[in-house]
Structures are given as structure tokens and as C-alpha cells.
Amino acid sequence: MRHSLPDPDWPSAQEAAGSRLFSPLRVGSFTARTRAWVPAMVPWRAAEDGSVTPEVLAWYGRFAEGRPGVLVVEATGIRDIASGPLLRIGHERYLPGLRRLVETVRERSEGRTRLLIQLIDFLRIRRRPSRERFLGEFLEITDAHRRPGEDEAAVRERLLAASDVELRRLLSPREWEALEFGARERVTDTHLPHIAELPRILPPLFADAADRARRAGFDGVELHYAHAYTMASFLSRTNTREDGYGGSLEGRLRLPLEVYAAVRERVGHDYTVGCRLLGDEVIEGGSRIEDAVAYARALAAAGMDFLSISKGGKFEDARRPRVGEAAYPYTGPSGHECMPTVRIAAPGPFGRNLPLARSIRRAVRGDGRRTPIVAAGGIGSFALAEKALERGDCDLVAAARQSLADPDWWRKMELGRGCEVRRCEYTNYCEGLDQRHKEVTCRLWDRDWSRPDASGGISRSRDGRRRLLPPPWTP
Ligand SMILES: Cc1cc2nc3c(=O)[nH]c(=O)nc-3n(C[C@H](O)[C@H](O)[C@H](O)COP(=O)(O)O)c2cc1C
Ligand code: SF4
Numbered sequence: 336m337r338h339s340l341p342d343p344d345w346p347s348a349q350e351a352a353g354s355r356l357f358s359p360l361r362v363g364s365f366t367a368r369t370r371a372w373v374p375a376m377v378p379w380r381a382a383e384d385g386s387v388t389p390e391v392l393a394w395y396g397r398f399a400e401g402r403p404g405v406l407v408v409e410a411t412g413i414r415d416i417a418s419g420p421l422l423r424i425g426h427e428r429y430l431p432g433l434r435r436l437v438e439t440v441r442e443r444s445e446g447r448t449r450l451l452i453q454l455i456d457f458l459r460i461r462r463r464p465s466r467e468r469f470l471g472e473f474l475e476i477t478d479a480h481r482r483p484g485e486d487e488a489a490v491r492e493r494l495l496a497a498s499d500v501e502l503r504r505l506l507s508p509r510e511w512e513a514l515e516f517g518a519r520e521r522v523t524d525t526h527l528p529h530i531a532e533l534p535r536i537l538p539p540l541f542a543d544a545a546d547r548a549r550r551a552g553f554d555g556v557e558l559h560y561a562h563a564y565t566m567a568s569f570l571s572r573t574n575t576r577e578d579g580y581g582g583s584l585e586g587r588l589r590l591p592l593e594v595y596a597a598v599r600e601r602v603g604h605d606y607t608v609g610c611r612l613l614g615d616e617v618i619e620g621g622s623r624i625e626d627a628v629a630y631a632r633a634l635a636a637a638g639m640d641f642l643s644i645s646k647g648g649k650f651e652d653a654r655r656p657r658v659g660e661a662a663y664p665y666t667g668p669s670g671h672e673c674m675p676t677v678r679i680a681a682p683g684p685f686g687r688n689l690p691l692a693r694s695i696r697r698a699v700r701g702d703g704r705r706t707p708i709v710a711a712g713g714i715g716s717f718a719l720a721e722k723a724l725e726r727g728d729c730d731l732v733a734a735a736r737q738s739l740a741d742p743d744w745w746r747k748m749e750l751g752r753g754c755e756v757r758r759c760e761y762t763n764y765c766e767g768l769d770q771r772h773k774e775v776t777c778r779l780w781d782r783d784w785s786r787p788d789a790s791g792g793i794s795r796s797r798d799g800r801r802r803l804l805p806p807p808w809t810p
Contacts, residue, residue: 346751348751357748368404457565519662542601636702642699644695
């Protein structure tokens with residue numbers, strides 16, 4: 336079943352001017368000019384050392400031309416450790432590049448877009464090894480594998496000769512997972528000192544990163560408490576840590592609240608600090624909307640300036656990767672809920688996750704708090720955005736893929752030229768590129784060579800086959 340795109344009901348310029356979508360809203364220390372929000376999207380354009388490249392500047396500059404109320408820079412690592420071409424903010428040396436990024440967005444949006452940066456911590460995940468390397472090299476041989484009198488080489492040889500059925504019996508569930516999916520650390524691996532220590536090391540790391548973001552000129556930070564990453568794993572119902580940072584609801588919330596407190600103490604009260612969290616993890620034994628409502632109420636009570644609601648995107652149900660590749664958290668059922676396509680089950684992708692935002696917003700409002708709630712998931716039309724705001728599902732409307740398909744779509748709507756919007760087809764070609772760590776582009780424009788970039792040329796992907804930026808649009 337393929338769901339067709341809903342009627343966009345594009346507004347006239349006058350209708351846009353009087354709409355909820357294009358009305359301002361206070362978000363912590365700043366006022367967003369409109370309720371239009373571009374959420375974090377990793378485009379794979381950072382340098383190998385995590386610094387800002389000219390391609391990163393061009394990318395965010397292009398989004399800024401659409402003049403959304405708020406633009407969130409991709410998940411940016413808070414540690415000073417090698418993590419491939421993912422943006423980083425874990426050291427002072429990243430500041431000059433990040434400052435240029437802020438300046439670029441200010442210039443290209445003519446000061447109309449407020450800029451946030453998403454701060455992330457993630458645990459180690461290894462690529463899926465070949466059977467030979469895993470059994471011959473990586474697997475730590477213990478007494479559980481050994482037969483009396485066998486030395487290590489003999490054990491490895493026997494395991495290598497075993498059938499899959501036998502091997503599954505001989506390995507522990509974690510060892511089998513490491514073989515089939517690549518080894519993945521969890522917040523519950525408290526036998527590992529660096530995991531046990533997370534509650535001690537993460538608050539200052541997040542605080543330092545937020546302080547750098549402030550000094551770089553960002554209007555605020557979004558703490559990444561969603562999807563497959565460390566902070567979401569602390570919040571998860573699957574977090575059974577027994578050191579006071581897991582188990583009960585209070586235990587699971589403890590580190591997210593301590594991280595927030597450390598950030599707030601560092602950046603002060605006149606700076607926007609919010610977070611992204613999951614309205615539903617969509618995995619067996621994971622947090623559901625009831626948990627998310629409780630998390631959101633506690634985070635809002637602590638003083639978060641906004642709560643951005645996402646869904647799913649977990650490793651637990653990810654598809655088995657090919658040998659040499661890492662598991663990707665958007666490939667299983669929870670991942671499909673995070674970035675729903677036109678092929679997803681009823682009721683289809685459009686505004687699919689709005690009920691989660693609605694429940695959370697209602698509970699937060701019930702506590703007497705006005706914390707802005709951001710909703711995402713298949714919102715790519717004026718009609719749906721306006722309806723979500725009117726119904727009280729959310730206060731700000733986030734559109735990731737529609738903004739990637741056409742970063743000017745907000746501006747086109749504001750100018751009453753919605754019929755010129757290049758509409759996202761929600762078939763996830765872009766997500767496939769992300770999965771393979773290739774520069775993210777959109778199939779609707781990456782082979783359109785008709786118009787050069789603003790620079791005069793056309794910048795191309797590493798393989799030379801795709802253009803890296805949507806063709807320019809002149810109002
Ligand atoms: C290529 C790509 C990269 C993404 N990277 C991030 C990210 O860094 N952080 C995040 O919170 N969400 C990320 N997302 C999820 C989006 O922010 C958004 O929640 C999701 O795509 C659903 O919204 P949409 O239907 O408007 O696309 C990414 C999505 C895409 C397509
Ligand atoms: S590649 Fe497809 S899903 Fe991604 S933004 Fe473009 S049209 Fe939308």
C-alpha cells in the first residue's frame with residue numbers, strides 16, 4: 336500500500352501572514368519569527384576530524400535561505416574522540432568553524448532564522464566482523480568456551496568449524512550479537528569502568544559543549560535525549576542500572592536531569608536549552624507514551640525551554656548489517672516509525688507521530704507550564720502544519736525531509752507561491768545515503784544540473800555523480 340501525498344492547501348501570501356505557522360513564538364531566551372522548524376539531520380559533510388568544512392557551511396547556508404523560524408544543526412559530538420566525519424564540539428579548536436557556521440546562517444537568512452545545535456553522546460558500536468576475524472581474533476576465549484585440556488587455538492579452531500546452530504549454543508547472547516551485528520556497548524554494561532562512570536563524566540562534557548555553542552554564537556542547544564544514543568538509553572525502560580541511574584522512573588530520569596542542571600548552571604538562565612526525546616521507543620520492553628509523558632513533565636518542570644518529540648530509531652530492532660558495516664538504527668520497525676515512508680502501515684506517514692506530541696503537550700499544559708513542544712514526522716504541507724498547531728498537537732512544526740527536498744518551501748509558502756514547492760515523496764532515498772555514510776542529498780534535485788549553485792559552479796559528491804546542494808531559487 337502506497338499512501339498518496341495529502342492535499343497541501345498552499346496559502347496565499349495574505350493567508351500565510353495570518354496563519355499560526357507564520358506567527359512568532361518565544362522559545363526560552365529568543366523569539367522564533369515563525370513556528371517553522373528544521374530538525375537535526377546529519378548530512379555527512381564534516382571533516383574526518385569533526386570540524387566544519389566549506390560543504391557544511393554551504394549546506395546550512397542553503398537551509399537558511401528558506402528562512403525557517405528555527406534551524407537545528409545536526410547531532411554534534413560532545414567528546415574529543417575520533418568519530419569519523421561527524422560534526423564535533425568537544426574541544427576549543429572547533430570554535431572558529433562553528434562561529435563561521437553561525438555567521439553563515441545569520442547572513443543567508445538575513446537574521447530571520449534562529450540557530451540551535453544538537454549535542455550528542457553515543458557509545459561505541461563496531462562494524463559487523465567476518466566470522467573468521469571474530470572467532471579467530473576478537474572473541475575473548477573464556478572457560479565457558481573451553482573443553483578440558485583445550486588451549487585457546489584449539490577452541491578457536493573448533494568454533495570456526497561449528498555450524499551456525501551449534502555456534503549460537505556455544506556463544507553467549509552478547510557474543511552472538513557481536514558476531515551477527517557488531518559489538519555494541521550499552522549503558523547497562525556497568526562492569527566496564529567507562530560505562531559505570533557515565534553519570535560522572537557526561538554532565539561536565541555536555542556543559543562544556545553547551546558553553547562552546549554559546550560562545551560560538553548559537554541561539555541555543557538541543558540536548559539529544561532521543562533515538563539510539565546514550566541519553567535516550569538512560570531514559571529507556573530497558574535501563575536496568577542498579578547504581579541509582581536506572582530501574583525506576585526516577586532513576587532513569589536522574590542523569591538526563593543532572594546533565595540539564597549542569598548545562599543550565601554553565602550557560603545561565605538567559606540561554607535557550609531544550610532537548611529532543613522519544614514519545615515512544617517502539618521496541619520490546621522499551622518506554623511508551625506513558626513514560627514519555629512522565630519524562631516530559633519532569634524535564635519541563637526542571638526548566639527545559641522546549642521539548643522536541645521524536646519516535647523510535649533504535650538499535651534493538653535494527654536490521655542485520657552486512658559484514659564490514661555497522662548496524663543502523665533506522666532500519667527496523669522502530670526506525671521506520673522515526674522516518675516513516677509512504678509504504679508504512681495505516682494511518683500512513685503524514686503527521687503520524689502527532690498524537691505523541693499532543694499527549695505530551697496536554698500533560699505539560701496540565702501542569703501549568705507553557706514549554707513549547709516541537710512535533711515531527713511526515714509533516715510536509717501547509718494544511719497539516721496548520722492543523723497540528725490549531726489542534727494543539729504542538730507549538731512548532733518540524734519538517735526534516737520536506738526541508739531537504741526543498742529548503743525554500745517555507746519561504747515559498749510565506750510568499751504565497753506554495754505551488755512551486757518541490758514536494759518530498761517520503762520514499763527515503765536520502766535515508767539510504769545516510770545509512771551508507773554518503774553525503775545526504777535528495778533524489779528530486781541531486782541530478783538536476785540546470786542551474787549552478789550561488790557560487791557559480793556546481794559542487795558534487797565524492798563520487799562525482801550528484802550535486803550537493805539544491806539548485807537555487809530566486810523569489
Ligand atoms: C538524513 C537524515 C539524518 C537525520 N539525522 C538526525 C539527527 O542528527 N538528529 C536527530 O535527532 N534526528 C535526525 N533525523 C531525524 C529527523 O530529524 C526527523 O525526526 C525525521 O526525519 C522525521 O521527520 P520528517 O518526516 O519531517 O523527515 C535525521 C533524518 C534524516 C532523513
Ligand atoms: S530523497 Fe525522497 S524522502 Fe528524501 S527528501 Fe528527497 S523526496 Fe523526500
